[in-house]
Amino acid sequence: MATSTAAHGPRGTAQLSLAARRRVRGVAGLVLGVGGFLLLWTVLSRFVLGEFTLPPPLEVGQTMWDILRSGAFIENFVPTILRLGYGFGLALLIGFPVGYLMGTSRWWRSFFHDMVLVAGSIPGITYAVLAVVLFGISVLGPVISVALVSMPYVAINVAEGLDSVDRRLVQMSDAFGRERSSVVRHVLVPTVAPFAFAGVRLSFALAWKVEQLTEVFGASKGVGFQIRREFEDFSISGTLAWVLLFILFMILVERFLLVRVERYLFRWRIEDQP
Amino acid sequence: MATLTIDHLVKTFPAIERGTAPTTAIDDLSFDVEGHVFVSVVGPSGCGKSTLLNILSGIETASSGSARVSEGERPARLGYVFQDPRLLPWRTVMQNMLYVIDETGQVARERALSYLGLVGLEDAGGQFPAQLSGGMQQRVGIARAFAVEPDLLLMDEPFSHLDAITARSLREQLQDIWTKTKKTVLFVTHDVAEAVQLSDRIIVLAPGGRLYADVTVDLPRPRKASDPRVATMQAELLGRFETMQAEVAAAKASIAS
Amino acid sequence: MSIAIDAAGTRKGPGGSVVGWLRSDAFARLASYLFLLLLWQLASMYEDRFPAPIEVFGFLWIEVTGGSHGGIVRGEFLEHFWATLPRFALGIAIAVVLGVATGVAIGGSKLVEALFKDTLLVLLALPAIIWAFLTQMWFGLGDDAVVITTFLSAFPFMAVNVVQGIQAIPRELRRMSGAFHVSTYRRLRHMQVPAVTGYFYAGLRFSVIIGWNAVLLGEWFSSSEGVGWRSRYWYDANRYKGFVAWVILFIGFIVLLDRLVLVRLQRRAFRWRDAQLSAIEREAEEIDIGVKGA
Numbered sequence: 151m152a153t154s155t156a157a158h159g160p161r162g163t164a165q166l167s168l169a170a171r172r173r174v175r176g177v178a179g180l181v182l183g184v185g186g187f188l189l190l191w192t193v194l195s196r197f198v199l200g201e202f203t204l205p206p207p208l209e210v211g212q213t214m215w216d217i218l219r220s221g222a223f224i225e226n227f228v229p230t231i232l233r234l235g236y237g238f239g240l241a242l243l244i245g246f247p248v249g250y251l252m253g254t255s256r257w258w259r260s261f262f263h264d265m266v267l268v269a270g271s272i273p274g275i276t277y278a279v280l281a282v283v284l285f286g287i288s289v290l291g292p293v294i295s296v297a298l299v300s301m302p303y304v305a306i307n308v309a310e311g312l313d314s315v316d317r318r319l320v321q322m323s324d325a326f327g328r329e330r331s332s333v334v335r336h337v338l339v340p341t342v343a344p345f346a347f348a349g350v351r352l353s354f355a356l357a358w359k360v361e362q363l364t365e366v367f368g369a370s371k372g373v374g375f376q377i378r379r380e381f382e383d384f385s386i387s388g389t390l391a392w393v394l395l396f397i398l399f400m401i402l403v404e405r406f407l408l409v410r411v412e413r414y415l416f417r418w419r420i421e422d423q424p
Numbered sequence: 425m426a427t428l429t430i431d432h433l434v435k436t437f438p439a440i441e442r443g444t445a446p447t448t449a450i451d452d453l454s455f456d457v458e459g460h461v462f463v464s465v466v467g468p469s470g471c472g473k474s475t476l477l478n479i480l481s482g483i484e485t486a487s488s489g490s491a492r493v494s495e496g497e498r499p500a501r502l503g504y505v506f507q508d509p510r511l512l513p514w515r516t517v518m519q520n521m522l523y524v525i526d527e528t529g530q531v532a533r534e535r536a537l538s539y540l541g542l543v544g545l546e547d548a549g550g551q552f553p554a555q556l557s558g559g560m561q562q563r564v565g566i567a568r569a570f571a572v573e574p575d576l577l578l579m580d581e582p583f584s585h586l587d588a589i590t591a592r593s594l595r596e597q598l599q600d601i602w603t604k605t606k607k608t609v610l611f612v613t614h615d616v617a618e619a620v621q622l623s624d625r626i627i628v629l630a631p632g633g634r635l636y637a638d639v640t641v642d643l644p645r646p647r648k649a650s651d652p653r654v655a656t657m658q659a660e661l662l663g664r665f666e667t668m669q670a671e672v673a674a675a676k677a678s679i680a681s
Numbered sequence: 682m683s684i685a686i687d688a689a690g691t692r693k694g695p696g697g698s699v700v701g702w703l704r705s706d707a708f709a710r711l712a713s714y715l716f717l718l719l720l721w722q723l724a725s726m727y728e729d730r731f732p733a734p735i736e737v738f739g740f741l742w743i744e745v746t747g748g749s750h751g752g753i754v755r756g757e758f759l760e761h762f763w764a765t766l767p768r769f770a771l772g773i774a775i776a777v778v779l780g781v782a783t784g785v786a787i788g789g790s791k792l793v794e795a796l797f798k799d800t801l802l803v804l805l806a807l808p809a810i811i812w813a814f815l816t817q818m819w820f821g822l823g824d825d826a827v828v829i830t831t832f833l834s835a836f837p838f839m840a841v842n843v844v845q846g847i848q849a850i851p852r853e854l855r856r857m858s859g860a861f862h863v864s865t866y867r868r869l870r871h872m873q874v875p876a877v878t879g880y881f882y883a884g885l886r887f888s889v890i891i892g893w894n895a896v897l898l899g900e901w902f903s904s905s906e907g908v909g910w911r912s913r914y915w916y917d918a919n920r921y922k923g924f925v926a927w928v929i930l931f932i933g934f935i936v937l938l939d940r941l942v943l944v945r946l947q948r949r950a951f952r953w954r955d956a957q958l959s960a961i962e963r964e965a966e967e968i969d970i971g972v973k974g975a
Contacts, residue, residue: 386815
């Protein structure tokens with residue numbers, strides 16, 4: 151499409167119309183996507199499950215608005231995000247060296263192989279319950295759970311990234327007498343970065359689920375705790391409201407932050423650009 | 425101005441599987457190169473051309489004998505042009521140049537720019553390799569090798585992956601740069617026409633890595649591929665190649681019988 | 682710990698078979714299990730409520746065999762796995778059927794994709810605990826809640842993978858079929874189905890793993906039998922060794938299922954891709970040998 155527009159008219163206008171067209175398409179996609187979601191929900195609520203079983207969007211929207219307005223959202227949201235952040239930081243801190251060992255040494259690869267495999271199939275509730283047993287109702291539980299869930303994905307992806315380092319580039323660096331630190335910075339790190347980024351994104355999606363679960367079992371604050379409270383009050387609309395607020399936030403982060411960071415980091419792959 | 429001394433160089437590779445004989449890539453090779461000359465190493469595939477470059481650049485080590493590059497008292501500086509451009513895809517052209525230059529700051533930038541200018545790419549500094557054509561990428565590769573101001577420039581079939589028209593114009597450009605900078609160049613190729621057009625001297629290797637002939641090319645520069653004198657010399661060299669191949673075949677036949 | 686052994690081994694002198702064994706992959710795996718056991722032991726010493734490995738395995742043995750009061754048939758293991766497996770199978774079956782249907786609908790039409798792809802993403806992001814809570818509120822205790830929790834958790838993974846498979850059919854292939862007037866049936870048989878098969882198995886694998894975890898959660902909140910309920914039973918009784926023992930059984934089951942069935946299915950479905958890869962590798966090898974051998 152880029153070439154066909156570039157063929158007509160001067161470059162500047164072609165780019166402008168391309169950007170404008172993109173924006174129109176983006177808005178249309180958003181309207182259709184949200185519309186489809188609400189339509190499906192309304193149909194299910196009104197004709198299939200009944201409004202008592204599945205409250206209609208408007209009712210849940212009202213509850214969401216109340217949560218936002220009362221300040222309860224910020225109050226519970228901030229601790230949840232902070233725990234996620236700390237856990238994630240911990241996962242990166244451990245995952246990178248482990249991934250490096252796995253990517254560079256056969257022995258360490260075999261050492262971590264089964265661990266990482268099994269860690270991927272441990273049910274989330276295990277982390278939640280063990281966190282409660284080990285740390286009681288504390289901040290540490292969710293943080294450690296998040297770290298344990300994310301770490302294997304970060305490590306595996308870093309290892310795979312190191313596997314795919316282009317030997318010819320390393321040879322080139324040797325032929326020009328580059329130092330090891332320089333090879334790490336200019337060849338290894340850029341090769342591993344997309345893999346690490348993919349690992350972080352994947353584990354982010356899993357980690358927050360386990361965090362919610364941990365908060366359901368052992369927290370006195372946070373989105374997961376609120377979900378449990380609504381469940382115990384038998385409030386379907388309250389449960390839905392909390393989880394949708396959080397998902398909304400995650401989608402916004404994904405759409406506006408991660409995609410942009412990715413586009414900047416990997417701008418050298420020109421096929422991704424307009 | 426570097427001195428390259430290759431003295432009874434031997435390189436054997438250990439057997440890949442048990443029971444097969446080790447293979448000899450270079451067999452008792454000796455020659456010297458000194459001064460501002462453009463030397464080509466020509467031979468059929470499997471004659472140890474690339475192995476020779478790998479030994480010179482330190483990627484592989486010799487089995488016996490020696491290959492030394494010296495520049496007075498200090499170790500010589502090498503530049504390398506590969507078959508493929510081998511640019512860092514995630515760095516701009518300018519950053520790729522700066523990556524191999526030891527100096528920093530303004531000095532390095534100016535030097536990088538001047539060598540990019542020599543290959544006609546002074547405006548491409550801000551672009552990523554993927555935004556350039558294959559020929560342009562290879563020109564960056566050539567500029568990069570010259571930019572380290574090497575005492576000896578090693579080139580490993582740098583035009584073999586390009587289309588014929590691009591390769592032809594790059595050959596002329598290379599001749600031009602070499603005349604301006606006067607480096608010592610060791611150029612590996614399997615293309616006899618290319619060797620004749622570019623070199624002052626052609627080392628011909630036989631299969632198995634033995635020296636077959638050492639030919640001086642004494643034609644005025646700049647040379648065109650279409651120059652009849654180049655064509656004559658090329659035909660003469662190709663004739664020698666045919667003789668060599670016949671000899672090799674005869675030797676093989678006598679072993680077999 | 683492994684480092685200490687490694688160092689001790691090296692001191693025996695290089696070239697010895699002991700060193701060779703210590704450096705082998707087999708020892709690396711063994712060392713990793715020993716390391717985990719040690720970590721576990723240390724955790725149990727740090728926190729009294731956290732059971733030590735030996736207690737857990739003792740307890741596990743009793744739950745599986747029925748201990749002194751009679752054989753494996755009387756053990757709790759068979760009874761609760763027998764309760765869980767049908768629920769799990771039914772939930773996954775519904776997820777697969779509806780997931781494939783949804784995936785084909787979204788992958789085959791731009792409009793349907795625009796309308797429902799975001800919905801699918803929201804469903805992917807929903808944690809299983811939400812379904813466990815909602816189904817408990819909707820259906821109360823019983824099989825329905827558990828089956829539906831499993832289905833709802835696994836379904837989006839199945840659908841998303843089928844969508845990806847359909848969209849991964851290269852455009853050139855589609856055009857080629859158009860140019861050669863290939864019939865719809867043949868297109869389906871030789872292009873669409875083989876292209877999607879690999880993604881289908883990948884989706885199935887994801888769904889089964891996710892669904893297995895969802896069964897546990899579903900039974901935790903809305904059942905009075907089954908593996909999930911049994912774990913909760915010991916958790917509520919403050920006997921964590923029981924809880925951990927059941928978690929081990931639970932993980933063991935899914936790891937075995939994954940390794941023995943799912944990974945093999947997936948590999949079989951992707952074998953054309955691996956064949957392509959190994960052909961390239963073979964070629965590279967031949968070139969390499971050719972150069973050195975000539």
